[in-house]
Amino acid sequence: MIKITVPATTANIGPGFDSLGIALNLYLTLNIYEATEQWLVEHDYQEDMPHDETNFIVKTALSLVPDLMPHRIRVSSDIPLARGLGSSSSALLAGLAMAKALAHLNIDNEELLDHATALEGHPDNVAPALFGSGVSAYYDGSRVYHAPLHLPRNINFVTFIPNYKLMTSNARKALPANLPFKTSTAASAISNTLIAALNVDDFNTARELIEKDLFHETARQHLVPELSTIRDIAHHLDIIGTYLSGAGPTIITIVPKKDTQQLIDALSAANLPGKILQLEPDFQGLSITTERRS
Structure with a gap:
């Protein structure tokens, strides 16, 4: 089994609009099990969230590796939806990480960040979710510039x-x-x-x-x-x-x-x-x- 964990994020931090973000200790967890003939997505979300290849996480993975072999996966999360805590960014990164793991892609976090930001439109959530801690980032439409944001420990x-x-x-x-x-x-x-x-x-x-x-x-x-x-x-x-x-x-x-x-x-x-x-x-x-x- 492959286990992927992605933290929640809080973005903007007041005046850092679309550029500052911090990873927080709420998590989306994606467990990847056996290969299957068709994608099977198990989750405890509302029933209108797809259980097949139309699920957002699977669609994101397929955007990186279109011929990715289907698997049975299980998604659980304590990040609330549509509340400003990066739920969509965590799902997006989980999908990209699944594609990387299953296809054995030789790509680093910088390449993952570039792809995630291109899909998301701005890096303030995906960057801290990927790297952890605080991140300051700017996307010029083709490249992501980023640097760690120092946080007090207390x-x-x-x-x-x-x-x-x-x-x-x-x-x-x-x-x-x-x-x-x-x-x-x-x-x-x-x-x-x-x-x-x-x-x-x-x-x-x-x-x-x-x-x-x-x-x-x-x-x-x-x-x-x-x-x-x-x-x-x-x-x-x-x-x-x-x-x-x-x-x-x-x-x-x-x-x-x-x-x-x-x-x-x-x-x-x-x-x-x-x-x-x-x-x-x-x-x-x-x-x-x-x-x-x-």
Whole structure:
């Protein structure tokens, strides 16, 4: 059996629109079993998700290796769908990794990243899911430029996952077609300084800048009203660093470990309609292992 594991991701991190991402410790797991005449995809998702070669993971694998031999596979995941935690990116990478493993392709992670980004359109989720930890990345349409994003080791990601879904396509529609030049330069300066602050362990500056996004959060806030509520709750506790994860609706606060339980208790007391999780960075990224049955 071949086992493929891909972590969830949180993207944007405030002002790092379509470029910053962090891998988190929720996972999609793909187990590959015996070869079959036709693809058989076992899963516990809703019934409208295909169980055959039309499944997204299989279609992605076939985009890399069109004549890939069918197998029985099992997909399980604790990454919620359409919540801004990289569920589609994890499935995409699982499909590419399956093609690599079954076809014994001699390709490295850089080539996997190029292919995944070309399919996804931007690298902010696929890069950290592939490499683990934090990644800053830019795609110029043909090549992905990326560098590791330094993360403090003493932080947790207090994560609120609303009960409702928000499709990325709908969240994209809320964005402005253009930004004024002065707004764009300010937004870029905020993002650049955030990265610099993280890379020198200046978390006090970084957490302030996480809340100063000018690219997307203002345009999307009406779609996720809990963002301002959670930010207010955190500020009341003198905790700064709340942002919209990806396109939303998940909301994350990056918290020093010592303040984690205090924030969780306050959010629980607010009785917001959703689930609260305490997450941590995943530092490994995508893994492929072969397990031999005895």
